[in-house]
Amino acid sequence: MAVPVIGLTTYREHAAWGVWRQPADVLPAQYATAVEQTGGVPLLLPPVAQVEAADAVLARLDALVVSGGADIDPTRYGAEPHPRTAGWREDRDAWELALLDAADAIRLPVLGICRGMQLMAVHAGGSLHQHTPDLVEHDEHSPGGDVFGEIEVATVGGSRVAALVGERLTVSCHHHQSVLEHPGYVASAHAGDGSVEAIESEGDRFWLAVQWHPETAADVGLLAGLVRAAATYAAGRGR
Template identity: 50%
Template sequence: MIGISTYLEGSAAWGQWRMEAALLPVGYPSLVRRAGGLAAMLPPGDPATAPEVVARLDGVVIAGGPDVEPARYGARPHPRTGPPARERDAWELALIDAALDADKPLLGICRGMQLLNVALGGSLVQHMEGHVGEVAGEFGAHTVTPLPGTRYASLVPGEFGVPSQHHQSVDRLGAGLTASAFAADGTVEAVELAGKRWVAGVQWHPEMADDTRVMADFVRAATP
């Protein structure tokens, strides 16, 4: 059972309805299912309940989404940084802390990787010029290169094309994190954490592609 963080949308519409909703692009649960897991949505809630929630799960995925509030890593907002999503930041940081404390497999995707880095004391580049997919709502594609000797390199041993949409990236790595893949421009594209059962992050969006290698390894690690 894999929990996936979601976000709240104040005015979502479907059919005759328009109301607040907890949303998650369908690619996330689809990827979990294709990799052999069962998906459960985790809408933002009371951060104090995160340990209880994580205890009922076999693994946690922190999904992509809006920019992490710069105050979380001691920075002032860049003019191109999006508005804060404080409720989501607090909830997902609590999920990350609970997963790390319980040694549950943890995968961060895009924002999720950035938030994992922040949770471990790292910082972010708030805006990159010229990186693929930096236009909001437009996915680009580029190649990532694994770092030999890392978990990611054992799963994807050579250069691989990935779908991407982000304008922020990892700057200073958080405590214990190792960069395990890079883009051609030097952007950190994947990270992993030693000393835990399975903790990693990818900057791209695997839910937008057919490749399941990273998610399948994550699900295997989470399987009781």
Template identity: 50%
Template sequence: MTKPLIGISTYLDPSVRWGVWHLPAALLPAGYHLLVQRAGGLAAMLPPDDPAAAAETVVRLDGLVVSGGPDVQPVRYGAEPHPRTGPPALERDAWELALIEAALAAGTPLLGICRGMQLLNVALGGTLLQHLPDTVGHDGHAGPPGVFTGHPVKPVPGTRYAGAVPETANVPTYHHQGVDRLGRGLRASAHAEDGTVEAIELPTSAGYVMGVQWHPEAGDDLRVMQSLVTAARND
């Protein structure tokens, strides 16, 4: 059986050191490509490019993953920056929003992870909570800097996510922002115990479009990525 080709958006770092080299780099935590491979797909990294190239890129893919990373620039959803909102990644914002729009137009299966879920919501006209209350952090949305924590996520019955993960599951997480107003057509398909939206999706009639707020690439549960790979294989 042919493995579907899954593109994954990457970070763009202006200065990375490895060995004797200190150069700009397009990079991605290995958990992303390993998760795609373990779930049965072929992984391809998609560094930031001219947004006009997004449609030509997506048409060559069987599925798309928009990865985690920096906070989305608030102007993208009509807001002023919160004091706790981090510096924007302008090239990533432009490129990944173009990828999402191209995937939605082409019907290419799409999975947003953390920042990717937030960008999916913004692409469809939704807004973000720029900083969850500090008390929420103690409930497990963000641990110490650079350390994933975990908390339970409860699926909404009847959703695509619930079809993949029907039980309450403990997930690896690291985020301080979240979905506020849902974008056009989106529905929440999982929540944390404090009510934070943890997964979003379009109706199944719109094809495979899902976002999760946590980081499945940092855990051992393959089911979310397997659902994307299955959709990409059958598309």
């Protein structure tokens, strides 16, 4: 059986390496490493202006990870920007929404991570809490800078995410926004403060998102589950 190919969406940022200082397509290496360690081959997907190319791109993949990153443009869910909402990338929003359209059409396995979970909710017609500390009255989900917060998450019994990671776990997170409405999904994990930490579609399809960063942890059950679903998907279409 061929090794499944997993697409990973990327940032486009100003970056520095060697003698160079210029825009670059980047993603923390932990994403690709986690995919490789769980049996997949990672393929980076930078933002593409020709969003109609999404169908052709996903036809060559066995699964998709919608990665973390900047805030989503609030106009995408009919809201005015909160004072703390900033730095959204219109090119990335458009490309990743097109990828989700294309993935939905062919029932490709999808895992959303952090921003990816928020984008999947918005793609379904949902909305976001634009600054979670206003809701939960603490900053534990994103303590600031380049430090991950650690929170305890409880999964919903019988859910896909519970089958992959267990009933309770401590997760690494770095987000100041969270999902408010998620039509078409069920909430399958929550933090102790009530914030939604995972959503998934019902049925046997792997269409799942978490607010935390599983690629940073020694337990990569979510990514292993995605790679298994990708292998099954590839086998089903003769790859």
